[in-house]
Amino acid sequence: MANIFEKIIAGELPADIVYRDDQVTAFRDINPAAPTHILIVPNKVIPTANDIQPEDEPLIGHMIYVAKSLAEKEGISQDGYRLIINCNRHGGQEVFHLHLHLIGGRPLGPMVVRK
Ligand code: AMP
DSSP states (O other): OOOHHHHHHTTSSOOOEEEEOSSEEEEEOSSOSSSEEEEEEESSOOOSGGGOOGGGHHHHHHHHHHHHHHHHHHTOTTTOEEEEOOOHHHHTOOSSSOOEEEEESSOOOSOOOOO
């Protein structure tokens, strides 16, 4: 069964898509943590960071390049932003389709890892 991000990529679920090409789709997070919160998602299914294969290295680089380009477009490059990939239970991953969070637009403070 297709996961929620596959459905967004296929156009079966609505999303605020800000960028797409043959490798990735980027859309605004439905529950934003900051004024800019965009998810950069590979079009092919890679469930978690653990599933990244050697042949995916260019794709992962492309995801980061798209993130920095979208940060420029959002006007948050100079102030800065955070890029996050959550993996599995301890990482707090909720959707098992690899995604890169681009978060910014306000000071994010220290990256807190609660005990
Ligand atoms: P993660 O915890 O890293 O798996 O993050 C999953 C993210 O997906 C969360 O920030 C959710 O708010 C976001 N999300 C879940 N469903 C949707 C959706 N339909 N459209 C946009 N973002 C979503």
